């Protein structure tokens with residue numbers, strides 16, 4: 001990686017239809033995994049990787065995401081008066097520093113590629129990270145940090161994507177990559193295709209939702225035609241960019257959860273709760289009770 005990656009983009013304009021009615025009046029990105037909203041987990045991952053500027057591509061009815069990353073004076077005062085110092089510390093410790101967040105809007109739901117393009121002025125002409133908040137990766141070293149570590153090892157201006165294996169019958173739900181020569185911890189990507197039928201997929205390695213992209217992708221997105229599902233697809237723009245720039249895939253360490261699906265979201269809650277020393281013992285006992293009493297006991 002020739003230039004440091006300082007900025008990260010979070011597309012949060014999606015409608016969240018798979019979680020209705022929970023997401024009727026609340027953005028899906030605010031659904032909690034244990035006691036932190038999904039978006040907070042993903043912002044934490046970016047911060048851990050050294051990201052300094054957090055760019056959110058929002059939409060209508062997403063105002064509370066902006067509020068979440070702001071001070072909440074009334075609540076802070078109330079906690080102070082009641083001497084709830086731990087809760088106060090918990091609420092304020094991870095606030096982004098002033099001036100390190102930006103919010104822009106995707107006015108129409110035209111796809112992931114279009115959402116990224118909406119952030120072009122905020123990204124400027126430098127490499128950037130893109131994190132899809134539907135996906136959580138659980139590991140002691142975050143997925144984006146692992147990608148930046150691997151990218152620094154190769155001294156090259158390149159694009160890097162996180163990949164993982166899924167069963168062949170599920171590749172049609174994702175972007176899928178073709179595998180080339182190994183380079184450091186990564187491999188060269190020979191092919192990319194968005195949501196292919198299983199018999200046309202180049203492998204069962206899918207794009208997980210973490211990207212390090214060079215700014216030239218933004219010019220391509222500006223002229224990108226609609227692709228799969230009638231949307232402006234990021235994968236299509238990446239295919240075009242791969243004709244002039246390298247793309248590498250990293251099989252990251254850790255377990256991913258597709259929190260855009262109910263089962264993935266629930267599994268993330270269980271797994272993250274079991275990692276918390278304050279919750280795990282009591283929670284494990286409850287799970288045992290539930291599993292031991294299949295008829296509701």
Ligand code: G1P
Pocket residue numbers: 112132134135173174175176194206207208209234235
């Ligand atoms: C998007 C990307 C896809 C990627 C997936 C990961 O798809 O287009 O390439 O594999 O995220 O979650 P979406 O989930 O928005 O349909």
